[in-house]
Amino acid sequence: MTTLEKAIDDVLRRDACSGCGLCARLDTAVQMRLDDRGYLRPQVEGESRPVPDAVRIFERSCPGVTVSAPSVSRSSTPHRLLGRYEGIWRAHATDPEVRRAGSSGGVLTALHQWLLSQDRAARITGAAAAEKEPRRTVPVTIMTRDQALAAAGSRYAPVAALDNADVLNPGSAVCGKPCEISALRNAAPDLVDGEAPLMLSFFCAGTPSQHATSTLLNELGVPDDQPVDAMRYRGDGWPGRFFVRSGKHAASTDYEESWGRVLGPTTQWRCKVCPDGVGESADIVCADSWRTDERGYPVFSEGDGMSALIARTPRGLQAIRDAEAAGIISLSPLPIRELAGAQPLQVSRRRYLFARLLGSRLAGRRPPRFRGFGLLRLAVRHPLKAARIGRGTFQRVRSTRSR
Numbered sequence: 235m236t237t238l239e240k241a242i243d244d245v246l247r248r249d250a251c252s253g254c255g256l257c258a259r260l261d262t263a264v265q266m267r268l269d270d271r272g273y274l275r276p277q278v279e280g281e282s283r284p285v286p287d288a289v290r291i292f293e294r295s296c297p298g299v300t301v302s303a304p305s306v307s308r309s310s311t312p313h314r315l316l317g318r319y320e321g322i323w324r325a326h327a328t329d330p331e332v333r334r335a336g337s338s339g340g341v342l343t344a345l346h347q348w349l350l351s352q353d354r355a356a357r358i359t360g361a362a363a364a365e366k367e368p369r370r371t372v373p374v375t376i377m378t379r380d381q382a383l384a385a386a387g388s389r390y391a392p393v394a395a396l397d398n399a400d401v402l403n404p405g406s407a408v409c410g411k412p413c414e415i416s417a418l419r420n421a422a423p424d425l426v427d428g429e430a431p432l433m434l435s436f437f438c439a440g441t442p443s444q445h446a447t448s449t450l451l452n453e454l455g456v457p458d459d460q461p462v463d464a465m466r467y468r469g470d471g472w473p474g475r476f477f478v479r480s481g482k483h484a485a486s487t488d489y490e491e492s493w494g495r496v497l498g499p500t501t502q503w504r505c506k507v508c509p510d511g512v513g514e515s516a517d518i519v520c521a522d523s524w525r526t527d528e529r530g531y532p533v534f535s536e537g538d539g540m541s542a543l544i545a546r547t548p549r550g551l552q553a554i555r556d557a558e559a560a561g562i563i564s565l566s567p568l569p570i571r572e573l574a575g576a577q578p579l580q581v582s583r584r585r586y587l588f589a590r591l592l593g594s595r596l597a598g599r600r601p602p603r604f605r606g607f608g609l610l611r612l613a614v615r616h617p618l619k620a621a622r623i624g625r626g627t628f629q630r631v632r633s634t635r636s637r
Contacts, residue, residue, distance in 0.1 A: 255394025
């Protein structure tokens with residue numbers, strides 16, 4: 235093994251890989267493949283040819299090794315649970331077609347189209363259904379309005395955005411999961427010639443197994459050996475339904491059933507100990523701005539899509555303001571406490587993450603290093619619940635490792 239291969243192997247042995255695809259940018263021999271559990275993992279195929287200082291870049295940037303919270307600038311406002319921000323709004327695309335196609339308010343899709351039309355980005359790296367096999371999700375390069383629309387909507391399945399070489403091209407923008415953006419942000423000074431790409435992200439609850447998609451399709455009457463003509467996880471409404479078409483057969487199910495019962499429970503372990511599902515390393519972040527009931531719980535009834543939009547950096551803030559001035563997106567104020575109330579998973583995960591990390595380490599599984607998120611301070615505010623969560627994590631990890 236090369237030194238880089240050993241570093242990758244260490245992350246894999248600890249089950250700390252998020253499947254972001256960074257290693258594929260560090261060595262042309264690294265290919266991202268589905269493992270037997272249905273998650274994307276790096277494999278070295280052929281002769282290893284790492285880039286200069288590959289190990290140093292990997293150890294500083296790989297989300298399976300370390301993730302550091304970005305520093306808070308003078309102009310930004312810190313928030314202990316949802317991260318720093320320059321501005322925060324309710325938002326939606328002003329184009330009704332774009333708004334309906336997106337998972338929530340279509341804001342990311344609208345921004346993609348606008349960045350391209352204004353030559354603010356020559357291309358955008360994103361993710362979409364594979365053209366010949368819509369069951370699978372693949373990294374794509376977006377260069378037109380039609381390509382942006384085709385990539386609209388969440389994809390609750392493994393995909394490695396950084397497995398697309400275009401993320402390193404000058405003049406690009408990148409839309410990816412928070413772990414992918416964190417990895418790119420840290421690696422960009424060594425890998426990108428010139429200014430780093432504009433980085434867009436979204437609140438992420440984790441990456442489910444590809445097997446969960448197969449399970450859902452089977453339940454909807456589309457077995458593994460039957461061709462799929464079209465498939466979406468969300469979109470065409472808010473929150474939108476999981477939909478599949480295979481020949482003359484079409485079927486769908488709602489968000490609570492698809493994500494809540496089938497997809498969500500299969501998220502990989504690295505996602506369950508993620509400190510940054512809210513995309514702190516990005517310039518711009520979108521999230522679902524769920525309506526809530528009288529108890530404060532999110533309501534998933536269908537309606538017109540609405541996003542929460544966050545500017546994390548001055549660069550992101552400028553892009554958002556310019557897009558609003560151009561009439562591409564509509565903005566209204568959103569108190570951050572309301573967003574926190576609409577995102578209970580993100581709030582709870584960060585609040586009790588220190589307990590999960592401690593329980594995992596005591597059970598023999600070494601998690602990545604997370605710096606600057608104030609996790610211990612958050613946990614001690616609720617010591618009894620943190621202790622219960624830590625004990626539960628210890629028992630689950632120990633049980634898994636003993637099989």
